[in-house]
Amino acid sequence: MAKGAEAMLADLVAANRILGREGILDAYGHVSARDAGDAGDGFFLSRARAPQLVEEADLLEFSLAGEPLAGSAQPLYLERYIHAAIYAARPDVGAVCHSHTPSILPFSVSLTPLRSVIHSARFIGTGVPVWDLAREFPGEWSPLVRSLRYGQSLAAALGDGGIVLLRGHGAVVVGRGPQEVVGRCIAMDRNARVQETAHRLGEYTPLHERECEDPRDPGPPLARDNREWEYFMRRAGLL
Helix, strand or coil: HHHHHHHHHHHHHHHHHHHCCCCCCCCCEEECCCCCCCCCCCEEEEEEHHHHHHHHHHHHEECCCCCECCCCCCCCCCHHHHHHHHHHHCCCCCEEEEEEEEEEHHHHHCCCCCCCCCCHHHHHCCCEEEHHHHHHHHCCCCCCCCHHHHHHHHHHHHHHCCCCECCEEEEEEEEEEEEHHHHHHHHHHHHHHHHHHHHHCCCCCCCCCHHHCCCCCHHHHHCCCCHHHHHHHHHCCCC
């Protein structure tokens, strides 16, 4: 395995542990990644396991159809098609997280849109799409994105953005790699908490459009060092 792929797998394990430790993921939810130099063939995702317990031996490689490349007798995440469809549609994406973060759930069912209100969450932008399976597939109902067809519809709703909400279900956040996805998920949670509190206080001022991140040209992160990743690695007991 190439050195870059080894580092990606190590970051993916860490991302699972960190997002579990920080309350973004609980026993459910999942995060995946693919090698930055291999944006066409597949991706890595754990077998069905609570994210905070994931080890490198749990990681399996999947095709863009959502099936394990080497076959597996292990139980798999039913919603692996979220990851497969997004990677197929977005060659710029190197990591995907699907969560049921409690702070986000109200925005998936409210008429108040989730939008960027703090600078660290500027990737959210001025409005987040909400994907509704029952609306997209009239007459069908599934509590989970358990088919590639559903995953492809969700990927279309995400478009070229960094986040999409699932009505009454949670969120999907994407990034260029596991470290960026971790930062975005934690910023998403903080942003939702601040927005909800500000909304209770009355009128509030979100980030202006030009302060938000352009999904077509996200640019480098605000911090040019690795202090955020190091901080969360230490909190998760990985340093």
